Amino acid sequence: MTGTTPFRIRVVDVAAEAEGVKSFGVVRCDGEAFPYWSPGAHLDLALPEGLGRQYSLCGGSADGMTLRFAVLREPAGRGGSRFLHEAVAVGDTLEVAALRNNFPLVEADRYLLVAGGIGITPLLAMARQLESQGRDWTLLYGGRNRASMAFLEPLAEFGDRVIVRPADECGLLDIAGFLGADAPGKVAYCCGPEPLIAAVEAHCADWPEEALQLERFHPRMQAAPPAAAGSFLVELRQSGITIEVPADRTIADVAEDAGVYIPRSCNEGTCGTCITKVIEGLPDHRDSFLRPKQRAENKRIMPCCSRSLSARLVLDV
Ligand code: FES
Incomplete structure (x- = not known):
C-alpha cells in the first residue's frame, strides 16, 4: 500500500492553512501516479544537509497524481519545517525517500479521533475516509486558538461529527468525557503534542492494545536515564552474522555497516518503521513507539535507538 523506492516530487501549490501551518500540494517529477496510500500515511522527505523528516498526508487527488501534506513551522525544531516554510515554493523539487503508513486505520465499529494542533493532518484524511465509507466516527480537535488550527473549513463540512475546542475559549480537552470507557468495537486514534498523547495514553491504560492507536511527532520524555550504556553483541539471525554494538552507535547503524x-x-524511536522481532535476549527499550505492554513482552525492539540489557540479543533480521 506504500512505496519505499525514492522519487522526486515537485511543489505545485502552497497554501497557508493557519498561523504557522502551510500545506504543500505535490506531484511526481516523473509524471507517474503516487503509490497507493491510505489515511495515516506520511512522506519521508530527504531534505538538504541530511535532514530526514516525516510529514503526514492530509489528502490527495482521487487519481493518485497529487498529494498534500501539512507542515507546522517549529522555530525551535531541527530545521526541517523552517526549510520547508522559508525556502520551498511552487516549482521547487524535493526528494522523497519513502511513502509509508505506520498509523493505519484498523477495522472497528466506532472511531474516536483526538487531534492536537498539527496532529489534525493524518486525522483529516481518516475523517474523510471514514465519512465516505459511512462509518461511525467523531473527532475532537484542540489547539491553542482558532487562528492556529488548520483545516477548520473542510472539517466544518462534517457538522457535529467534529468537536472543535480551542484552548483559549474552552480550556483543556475533556479526554475522559470524549473517549469514555473501553467498549468492544471502539478504537481511539490520537495524534498531537506529547502532553495530549500522554493524557490519552493514561486514560486508555487498561484498554486492549489495538483499541488505542497513537502517532507521536517527537520522542517521549524518558523517565529514567538509559540503563545500559556499554557494548553488546547482536546476532542477526536471518543474515547469519553477529555484530558488536559499541556504546556510541545504534544497532541499525552497525548492522548497516555490516551490509x-x-x-x-x-x-529516534517515534515512527515505528524499524520495528524488529526479538528472538532472544533482553532489550533496553529507548523508543517512544512501543506500548507499555509491548515493552514488557520484549518481543519487539526499535533498533534505531534501543539497546540491550543482556550481553547478547538475537534479532529476526
Ligand atoms: S526509525 Fe523510526 S522508530 Fe526506528
Missing part, C-alpha cells in the same frame, strides 16, 4: 539494512525513517 544489513533495517528500514528506518525517524531514527
Whole structure:
C-alpha cells in the first residue's frame, strides 16, 4: 500500500492553512501516479544537509497524481519545517525517500479521533475516509486558538461529527468525557503534542492494545536515564552474522555497516518503521513507539535507538 523506492516530487501549490501551518500540494517529477496510500500515511522527505523528516498526508487527488501534506513551522525544531516554510515554493523539487503508513486505520465499529494542533493532518484524511465509507466516527480537535488550527473549513463540512475546542475559549480537552470507557468495537486514534498523547495514553491504560492507536511527532520524555550504556553483541539471525554494538552507535547503524539494512525513517524511536522481532535476549527499550505492554513482552525492539540489557540479543533480521 506504500512505496519505499525514492522519487522526486515537485511543489505545485502552497497554501497557508493557519498561523504557522502551510500545506504543500505535490506531484511526481516523473509524471507517474503516487503509490497507493491510505489515511495515516506520511512522506519521508530527504531534505538538504541530511535532514530526514516525516510529514503526514492530509489528502490527495482521487487519481493518485497529487498529494498534500501539512507542515507546522517549529522555530525551535531541527530545521526541517523552517526549510520547508522559508525556502520551498511552487516549482521547487524535493526528494522523497519513502511513502509509508505506520498509523493505519484498523477495522472497528466506532472511531474516536483526538487531534492536537498539527496532529489534525493524518486525522483529516481518516475523517474523510471514514465519512465516505459511512462509518461511525467523531473527532475532537484542540489547539491553542482558532487562528492556529488548520483545516477548520473542510472539517466544518462534517457538522457535529467534529468537536472543535480551542484552548483559549474552552480550556483543556475533556479526554475522559470524549473517549469514555473501553467498549468492544471502539478504537481511539490520537495524534498531537506529547502532553495530549500522554493524557490519552493514561486514560486508555487498561484498554486492549489495538483499541488505542497513537502517532507521536517527537520522542517521549524518558523517565529514567538509559540503563545500559556499554557494548553488546547482536546476532542477526536471518543474515547469519553477529555484530558488536559499541556504546556510541545504534544497532541499525552497525548492522548497516555490516551490509544489513533495517528500514528506518525517524531514527529516534517515534515512527515505528524499524520495528524488529526479538528472538532472544533482553532489550533496553529507548523508543517512544512501543506500548507499555509491548515493552514488557520484549518481543519487539526499535533498533534505531534501543539497546540491550543482556550481553547478547538475537534479532529476526
Ligand atoms: S526509525 Fe523510526 S522508530 Fe526506528
